Amino acid sequence: MFSIGDFARLGRVSVRMLRHYDAIGLLTPATVDPASGYRFYRAAQLGRLNRVVALKELGFTLTQVQAILDEELGPDALRGMLRLRRAQLEAQIEADAARLTGIEARLQLIEKEGHMPTEDVVLKPVTPVRVAELTAVSPTYETADIGPVIQPLYAELHRRLAVAGVKQTGPGIAYYTPAPDGPGEAVVVHATAQVDAGPHDGYDFEIVEVPAIPTAATIIHRGPMDNVEQSIQVLARWVEDNGYRTDGYVREVYLDYCPDNTAEGVTELQLAVTKS
Incomplete structure (x- = not known):
């Protein structure tokens, strides 16, 4: 058996933590010397300690950890639970990262207020284009909200075009329309690629x-x-x-589509306008 200090070093935790786990009944010593009160642990108890630490680091409270371990889950069930919790945390990290990106973009807008020249806007008609669409x-x-929807759409569209043997003949175009059956703010995302092909069953x-x-007011957007x-x-x-006044959503024409390096992307934004 191992003293509490040796067991703490072997489990890479603190003695203070082990004493706390003992106090709440989460990980009790194998034996306690009645004369000295010294705690002693067995090597087999490292398995329970590993589970405690893993569950705790994945965000479970100690009360939840104890309930999980008291069910005496087998390794397979415990691994499944940990994988699920890991996936939840990874999704949260991705959501937080996206939120931070949005905050940074808004900060840049605030910093540039009053310093964004409009000379690069071009007014022009836009002709209809035949496209493949998802x-x-x-x-x-x-x-x-748009990013997580449109990115998989384009990946799938390109895959389906390749399978069908249909070549893309011009830039991708994304446009948006109100969702007829969705909540008030929902939009239909149209991910398209220009093609020279007719409908086919x-x-x-x-x-x-x-x-x-x-009549479209257009501007070239560079970067992500x-x-x-x-x-x-x-x-x-x-x-x-x-x-002028606007009519509808901004249309995006991906003049240089760079999914692996979005900083190099070049997109024409087209906004339908009418004279007031």
């Missing part, structure tokens, strides 16, 4: 025509779409300064 619904038009994607825009709000707000200033 769609999905996003709960809102917020960047944090064998395709597992749609062949449609992206509508024309008679995480900070696209900067360019959209330049458009907004131009629209207001020049006596």
Whole structure:
């Protein structure tokens, strides 16, 4: 058997922690010397200690840890529980990272208020384009909601085009429409790629025509779409300064689509406008 100090070193925990676990009945010593009160542990107890530490570090409270261990779960069941908890934490980390990215983008907007020139906005008509299309619904038009929807759509669209032997003939175009059956702020995300092909019953994607825009205020956005709000707000200033009003959502034309290096991306933003 091992003294509490030796057991703590072997388990890579503190003596104070072991004493606390003993006090709450989570990990009691194998034996306690009645004369000295010294605690002694067996090597087999390292297994329970490993479980305690792993569950605690995954965010379970000590009360929850005790309840889990008292059920005497086998290694397979415990591994499954840990994997599930790990997946939950990883998802939370990704969500927090996306939220931080959004906060950074908004801070940059605040810092640039009054210093975003509108000279790069171009007014032009946009002709209709034939595209292959996949769609999905996003709960809102917020960047944090659109990204997780549109990225998998494009990956799947490109895969299906390759299987069908249909070549992309021009930039991808993403456009958005209100979701008819969703909550009030939900939008349909249309992920499209320009093609020179007609509809075919064998395709597992749609062949449609992206509508024309008679008059569009356009601007080139460079870099990731995480900070696209900067360019959209330049458009907004131009629209207001020049006596126009907007009609619908901003359309995105991916002139240089760089999924592996979004900083190199080049996107034309097109916003339908009419004269006030």
